[in-house]
Amino acid sequence: xxxxxxxxxxxxxxxxxxxxxxxxxxxxxxxxxxxxxxxxxxxxxxxxxxxxxxxxxxxxxxxxxxxxxxxxxxxxxxxxxxxxxxxxxxxxxxxxxxxxxxxxxxxxxxxxxxxxxxxxxxxxxxxxxxxxxxxxxxxxxxxxxxxxxxxxxxxxxxxxxxxxxxxxxxxxxxxxxxxxxxxxxxxxxxxxxxxxxxxxxxxxxxxxxxxxxxxxxxxxxxxxxxxxxxxxxxxxxxxxxxxxxxxxxxxxxxxxxxxxxxxxxxxxxxxxxxxxxxxxxxxxxxxxxxxxxxxxxxxxxxxxxxxxxxxxxxxxxxxxxxxxxxxxxxxxxxxxxxxxxxxxxxxxxxxxxxx
Numbered sequence: 001x002x003x004x005x006x007x008x009x010x011x012x013x014x015x016x017x018x019x020x021x022x023x024x025x026x027x028x029x030x031x032x033x034x035x036x037x038x039x040x041x042x043x044x045x046x047x048x049x050x051x052x053x054x055x056x057x058x059x060x061x062x063x064x065x066x067x068x069x070x071x072x073x074x075x076x077x078x079x080x081x082x083x084x085x086x087x088x089x090x091x092x093x094x095x096x097x098x099x100x101x102x103x104x105x106x107x108x109x110x111x112x113x114x115x116x117x118x119x120x121x122x123x124x125x126x127x128x129x130x131x132x133x134x135x136x137x138x139x140x141x142x143x144x145x146x147x148x149x150x151x152x153x154x155x156x157x158x159x160x161x162x163x164x165x166x167x168x169x170x171x172x173x174x175x176x177x178x179x180x181x182x183x184x185x186x187x188x189x190x191x192x193x194x195x196x197x198x199x200x201x202x203x204x205x206x207x208x209x210x211x212x213x214x215x216x217x218x219x220x221x222x223x224x225x226x227x228x229x230x231x232x233x234x235x236x237x238x239x240x241x242x243x244x245x246x247x248x249x250x251x252x253x254x255x256x257x258x259x260x261x262x263x264x265x266x267x268x269x270x271x272x273x274x275x276x277x278x279x280x281x282x283x284x285x286x287x288x289x290x291x292x293x294x295x296x297x298x299x300x301x302x303x304x305x306x307x308x309x310x311x312x313x314x315x316x317x318x319x320x321x322x323x324x325x326x327x328x329x330x331x332x333x334x335x336x337x338x339x340x341x342x343x344x345x346x347x348x349x350x351x352x353x354x355x
Contacts, residue, residue: 043090047072050098060088072096077114104129106163119154120144120161134166134181167212171196173220186211187218199223201238201250224269228253230277241269253277283325284338291317293346303354314349317342 047054047070060066064084067074074080077099082092099114106129117123120139124131131137137144139158164183169190171178184190188208191198198204201223210216223238230253239247245265248254255261258280263273293314303309322339325332 043088043092045088045091046093047096048093049096058088062086062088063092063094066094067096075099075114077116079116100157102158103160104163105161107165118157120158121149123158123161124163129163131163132166134168134183136164136166136183138162138164167214167216169212169214169216169218171218171220173222182212184212187216191218196220199238201240203240224271224273226269226272227274228277229274231279239269243267244269244273244275248275248277258282278328279330281327283327285323285325287321287323288343289319289321291319291342291344291346293317293348295349295351297351297353299355300352301355303352305354307354309352310349311352312348312350315344315347317346318344 042057042059045056045058045066047056047067049072054070056066056070058066058069060069062084063080063082063086066088067080067084074084074096075098079095079097079099081095097116099116102113102115102123104111104113104123104127106124106127111127113123113127115123115126117126120137121131124137131146133146135146137146137149139149139161141160143164144152166181166183169180169182171180171191171194178194178196180190180194182190182193184193186208187204187206187210190212191204191208198220199222203221203223205219205221206216221240223240224247225236225238226247228235228237228248228251235251235253237251239250241247243265244261244263244267245254247269248261248265255265255277260278260280262276262278293316295314298311300309320341320343321337324336324338326334326336
C-alpha cells in the first residue's frame with residue numbers, strides 16, 4: 001500500500017468513529033430527555049397504612065389508582081383520606097386506616113363485626129348492644145365492670161368481646177336477706193363469687209348446680225359444730241340436726257342394735273355439743289356347776305362293828321345356768337342369769353356299816 005492510500009484509510013476510520021460518537025450522544029440526549037419528561041410528569045406521594053409509611057412515584061391520576069398501584073386493597077369498612085376519587089397531587093399524603101374484625105358474644109348470639117372502633121363500648125354501640133349497671137364485659141378474656149371499662153382508654157383494637165348479663169338474686173340465711181347481683185352461671189359459683197362460705201354439711205335450697213335466674217331466692221340452713229366420740233375416735237364435725245339422732249345419721253355414725261348415745265338420740269342438737277356413741281353388745285354364755293352328792297349310811301348286821309362296805313359310789317350332779325353378759329365399748333358391765341336347770345341329778349354314795 002502507498003503512503004497516500006494509508007492516509008486515506010486512516011481518515012475514513014476517524015470519520016466512522018465520529019459518526020458513532022455523534023449518534024450515541026444523540027440517543028443518550030433523547031433518552032435523557034424522555035426520562036426527564038417522564039420524571040417531571042410523575043407524582044411523588046406518601047401512603048400511610050395504619051402508621052406504616054411508603055413513598056410512591058406514580059403516574060396515577062387519583063387516590064384510588066395510587067392505592068391500587070401500591071397494592072393496597074380496600075374493604076368497605078376501611079377509611080381513606082382523601083377520598084378514593086380525589087385527584088392525585090404531587091407530594092400528597094394518603095392515609096388508610098384498615099378496619100379490624102371483632103367477635104362479639106351477647107344474649108346468646110355470636111356475631112362478627114368489621115369496624116374502625118377501638119373501644120369495646122363503641123363496638124357494642126355499633127351493634128346496638130346495651131349494658132345494665134351490673135353486667136360484666138369480657139374483653140379478650142379479661143373481665144371489666146361497666147364503670148372500669150368506661151374509665152379506661154383503648155389503644156389496641158379488641159379481638160373478642162363477651163357480654164355477661166347480671167341477675168339479681170336473694171340469699172336468705174337465719175332470717176336475713178342478702179341481695180346479690182351476679183353474672184355467674186349457677187348457685188354454687190354465685191355464692192362463691194359473693195364470698196358466701198359454705199360447709200359441706202350446710203343445706204342450700206335450691207342445690208348448688210341450679211342455674212341462676214333473675215329473681216331466684218336461695219335459702220341457706222347452717223350446720224352446727226359438734227364433737228362425736230365413737231369407736232375409739234374423737235371426730236370434730238358439723239351436722240344439721242335437729243336432734244342428736246339426726247346429726248349422727250347425717251355423718252354416718254348412727255347407733256346400731258343395742259347401742260346408746262349420751263345424750264339420748266331425741267335430744268335437740270346444739271352448737272358445740274359432744275355426743276358419745278356407746279357400742280353395746282350382749283352375749284349368752286353357758287355356765288356349769290357341780291352338785292355335791294350326799295352319803296347315806298345303812299346298818300348291816302353281817303358286818304363287824306366299825307366295818308364299812310360301799311354299796312353305791314356317789315356321782316356329782318351338774319347344774320347349768322344361761323348367763324347374759326353385757327359389754328359397753330368392749331368392756332363387761334353386767335351379768336344376769338336368765339335360765340337355770342339341773343342337767344344331771346347327783347347320785348348318793350351308799351355305804352353299809354357294821355353294828
